Amino acid sequence: MAEPASSETALAPLTPSRASRTEKAILDATRELLSESGVRHLTVEKVAARSGVAKTTIYRRWRSKDELALAVLIDFVQTIVAVPRGDGVRNELTALLRGAVNTLGTTAMGRVMQGLVSELATNDDLSRAFHEQVVALRVSEVRKIVVRGIERGELRADTDVDLLHELLFGPVYYRLFLSGGALDRKLPGRIVDAVLPGFRP
Amino acid sequence: MAEPASSETALAPLTPSRASRTEKAILDATRELLSESGVRHLTVEKVAARSGVAKTTIYRRWRSKDELALAVLIDFVQTIVAVPRGDGVRNELTALLRGAVNTLGTTAMGRVMQGLVSELATNDDLSRAFHEQVVALRVSEVRKIVVRGIERGELRADTDVDLLHELLFGPVYYRLFLSGGALDRKLPGRIVDAVLPGFRP
DNA sequence: AGCGAAACGCTACGTCCTGTAGCGTTCAGA
């Protein structure tokens, strides 16, 4: 290898800088606390204690507790790169939904989301970020699948993408937040099988 | 008028006692504040100020802020007495869903719910109360409709009531909490029309 | 009408958390 001309080698620096190590420690601790007890009981002092970082260091990076929570969400959703393949609308939608269900069910993402939902109502920045980086992304994925489905004659030409998207993802969050059911492996297929007939020609 | 033999005349006392007036004032103020800025920014001192009641009076009735929020939810859901009639599964389910959509969309209930969702994850009492007094109630309503639908041959005999219930109500909450769409009048019918074909014989 | 009990108002308090200021210390790069 040649000598590194710059230490800023794109996405993955070989030796994480102190700054990035600090940031990771803070975000990790925040994510843990957020999934354990929600925003209500999240305190910057607990984050500082668990991450082994001074409270002032946290406030040097984020101006308030809200911004810190927003950072955690953004840091999280960047890992949801759901890219489904294509052999029929049924399997494509199921794969897309399975990605979300897996992330929400097997990682801390589910509890973090639940911990932040209440904040979405009053925090415009958080709300906008969630809509742009999660909702819009999912809608566009559904749209791609729907377009291919219409071309293949599997779906009606007037299929409402937004509604279909809500019918697919809504039950997942409803179960996660409210009804108390488990996000089992069969759920995505069952939702798709129940919803799809309403959109066939 | 005759002399009132007892002031405790069942459900609606003619002259509300001081205790019930106080309780009403506190719950009203809490509900308002909860719908304005969510649990995060709810403070007992604000509730006291708005309701014109001393802070200590609030703590004499509820042991903590959480219990107060729980009381608001319970007080609210008791007004959701959704009793649909019968002339076809489509109309019955639409009526049931319309009741929920109307309450969530036109009253403060929607914002109160969103303000409490995060708390459901960590507060067992609140979670149990919501499940028993809202979810279970809705499931049983759906079940009644499904049973009649199966008898009339409109639905398959193996219809999954729990899943159907989640498919109907999930999109409503998803729209309310996450996707940011409006709870318009057409929504219930559109959800039912999209979901129902998957359960027909 | 009058009396005892319950409910309420008010003040004061200890505790915890927020967000900021000042200053000394450590680390990374040249």
Next chain:
DNA sequence: TCTGAACGCTACAGGACGTAGCGTTTCGCT
């Protein structure tokens, strides 16, 4: 080795929680 950026630490004012004590109002009963 030296300089600046990032960090740790202490202290602080402000706000909110939840409690204690005590005086006042209202309710219920006789």
